[in-house]
Amino acid sequence: MNINIVNLADQMNYLDVISRWLWQEWGKESTFEYIKYAVQHHAQRDRIPMTFVALAEDEPIGTVSLWMNDLKCRQDLYPWLAGLYVVEEKRKMGIGKLLQAHAIAEARKLGYPYLYLITDHDGYYERLGWTFKELAPKADGEYTRVYSFDLLTASSQQQSRPFS
Numbered sequence: 147m148n149i150n151i152v153n154l155a156d157q158m159n160y161l162d163v164i165s166r167w168l169w170q171e172w173g174k175e176s177t178f179e180y181i182k183y184a185v186q187h188h189a190q191r192d193r194i195p196m197t198f199v200a201l202a203e204d205e206p207i208g209t210v211s212l213w214m215n216d217l218k219c220r221q222d223l224y225p226w227l228a229g230l231y232v233v234e235e236k237r238k239m240g241i242g243k244l245l246q247a248h249a250i251a252e253a254r255k256l257g258y259p260y261l262y263l264i265t266d267h268d269g270y271y272e273r274l275g276w277t278f279k280e281l282a283p284k285a286d287g288e289y290t291r292v293y294s295f296d297l298l299t300a301s302s303q304q305q306s307r308p309f310s
């Protein structure tokens with residue numbers, strides 16, 4: 147399968163399909179229009195927020211974004227990898243890893259030293275060099291897992307920056 151990853155800002159024809167994926171996966175308590183409006187404005191070319199689309203030929207099969215914040219109580223940390231999604235029939239083929247690697251490379255190009263993410267997954271992000279930092283409380287009383295990725299050193303396992 148030949149996979150190409152493009153910036154949504156250059157291919158806005160994929161706005162609807164990506165918005166629908168994100169709405170179905172995470173946004174059911176919001177309207178579709180709200181999610182679409184957000185995705186439309188998360189499509190910058192040279193600054194965050196950015197959204198990327200994985201294409202198999204011209205068929206969209208996954209997406210990932212870079213946001214300035216994905217955890218309201220940690221405004222001190224930025225940027226964040228967010229909205230990683232692969233269509234069900236293309237999962238477990240490495241598309242998720244490709245999308246992560248692309249977002250990581252873009253954040254590095256922009257000169258950020260660290261990238262962050264939140265997730266409920268345990269054991270997935272470690273595979274591409276993310277380091278689990280801590281459980282953070284959310285406003286709804288649940289907890290979420292916070293990870294960081296060192297964009298400056300070759301070995302992302304050796305992070306030295308204190309996380310407080």
Ligand SMILES: CC(C)(COP(=O)(O)OP(=O)(O)OC[C@H]1O[C@@H](n2cnc3c(N)ncnc32)[C@H](O)[C@@H]1OP(=O)(O)O)[C@@H](O)C(=O)NCCC(=O)NCCS
Nearest residue numbers: 230231232237238239240241242243264265267268269270
């Ligand atoms: C999570 C997701 C992006 C992974 O995409 P993918 O293209 O299947 O990922 P990859 O092919 O790169 O990696 C798949 C591997 O990760 C593993 N994996 C997937 N989800 C996992 C999880 N929750 N915990 C641990 N491992 C997981 C798979 O078992 C697979 O292992 P294998 O390579 O040994 O077969 C995809 O399942 C998805 O879109 N899920 C719904 C949205 C979501 O949860 N996004 C992440 C939000 S933080």
